[in-house]
Amino acid sequence: MKNMYDCYTLNNGVKNPCLGYGTYKAADGKSADIIQMAIEAGYRYFDTASFYGTEEYLAEAIRRSGVPREEFFITSKAWKTQMGYENVKEAFRQSLEALKTDYLDLYLIHWPLPEEGYSNWKQLDKETWRGLEELYEEGKVKAIGVSNFLPHHIENLLEDCRVRPAVDQIEFHPGYTQEMTVRYCQEKDILVQAWSPIGRRALLDNEMLQEMAGQYGVSVAQLCIRYAIQRGIVPLPKSSAMERMKQNQDVFGFEITEEDMYRLGTMPQTGWSGLHPDAGSVRRPEK
Numbered sequence: 654m655k656n657m658y659d660c661y662t663l664n665n666g667v668k669n670p671c672l673g674y675g676t677y678k679a680a681d682g683k684s685a686d687i688i689q690m691a692i693e694a695g696y697r698y699f700d701t702a703s704f705y706g707t708e709e710y711l712a713e714a715i716r717r718s719g720v721p722r723e724e725f726f727i728t729s730k731a732w733k734t735q736m737g738y739e740n741v742k743e744a745f746r747q748s749l750e751a752l753k754t755d756y757l758d759l760y761l762i763h764w765p766l767p768e769e770g771y772s773n774w775k776q777l778d779k780e781t782w783r784g785l786e787e788l789y790e791e792g793k794v795k796a797i798g799v800s801n802f803l804p805h806h807i808e809n810l811l812e813d814c815r816v817r818p819a820v821d822q823i824e825f826h827p828g829y830t831q832e833m834t835v836r837y838c839q840e841k842d843i844l845v846q847a848w849s850p851i852g853r854r855a856l857l858d859n860e861m862l863q864e865m866a867g868q869y870g871v872s873v874a875q876l877c878i879r880y881a882i883q884r885g886i887v888p889l890p891k892s893s894a895m896e897r898m899k900q901n902q903d904v905f906g907f908e909i910t911e912e913d914m915y916r917l918g919t920m921p922q923t924g925w926s927g928l929h930p931d932a933g934s935v936r937r938p939e940k
């Protein structure tokens with residue numbers, strides 16, 4: 654990958670850019686200004702979700718930019734309360750309306766249903782997936798996938814799906830690398846996307862990372878973003894400052910050595926999702 658516009662080819666042939674901008678909490682001021690700044694910084698790939706409340710601001714920022722819709726890659730997601738065949742189709746319709754567009758590039762199930770409390774989780778995940786398959790077959794979305802799914806959740810869908818998931822978006826950063834899920838997806842040609850690729854700032858004070866970043870002449874954030882790219886994973890960093898938005902794209906001019914990749918991949922595991930058996934069980938508290 655040479656710059657953030659370079660793409661991976663998904664398992665259905667659609668191109669997925671190798672680095673995007675995450676919009677969770679990117680409109681805290683309840684306006685389109687931050688996302689507009691991200692477009693000015695050069696981002697064309699935006700990750701949103703019905704849960705974020707940023708879809709309308711993304712639409713407004715795109716409108717203000719004057720950049721044609723086709724130049725953007727837009728992902729949205731169905732939230733936990735929008736599971737089920739009919740619900741997910743209605744959720745998708747609402748996302749299109751909020752985003753003021755007639756298609757999405759990628760649509761994801763945001764979380765699998767929890768196994769505790771949902772004895773029918775397998776069936777409900779499958780029914781929700783049927784809804785996504787239908788939206789895909791109708792041409793309303795170019796690719797469909799999942800988020801926060803572990804291998805057994807994906808296996809459940811693969812049992813009788815018509816369309817294979819193209820993507821799994823999971824928490825991924827040094828110190829939370831979900832090796833089992835990453836390996837499973839990469840073997841099955843499911844593209845892994847990294848949420849919180851810089852660990853929501855929690856990694857910025859880490860001495861080992863600071864020292865390593867210093868050796869490459871980059872920031873800890875850049876080191877983390879580059880780490881995902883070298884793993885063949887799509888980082889979706891969020892920033893609300895122009896300087897950091899640009900810094901987070903400037904990750905194609907250095908190469909992390911194999912030895913350092915190993916060190917980054919074997920740090921003690923602590924994450925936000927904390928639910929993933931292959932990534933340690935320590936959950937980082939929400940601030």
Ligand SMILES: NC(=O)C1=CN([C@@H]2O[C@H](COP(=O)(O)OP(=O)(O)OC[C@H]3O[C@@H](n4cnc5c(N)ncnc54)[C@H](OP(=O)(O)O)[C@@H]3O)[C@@H](O)[C@H]2O)C=CC1
Pocket residue numbers: 674675676677678700701763800801822823847848849850851852853854857872874875889890891892893894897898900901
């Ligand atoms: N599928 C899912 O369940 C989830 C998906 N996501 C997606 O992933 C995206 C990114 O994840 P997110 O949780 O926001 O975490 P990130 O790892 O992107 O971290 C964002 C934080 O890091 C700071 N930051 C960004 N760039 C720099 C930099 N260069 N130097 C120092 N600090 C920096 C930001 O501050 P500042 O804004 O001040 O720059 C912000 O506080 C989300 O926006 C969302 O789109 C996130 C969580 C779950």
Ligand SMILES: O=C1CO[C@H](CO)[C@@H](O)[C@@H]1O
Pocket residue numbers: 677702763925
């Ligand atoms: O996308 C998301 C943004 O962050 C939230 C809080 O950690 C997550 O629950 C959610 O999946």
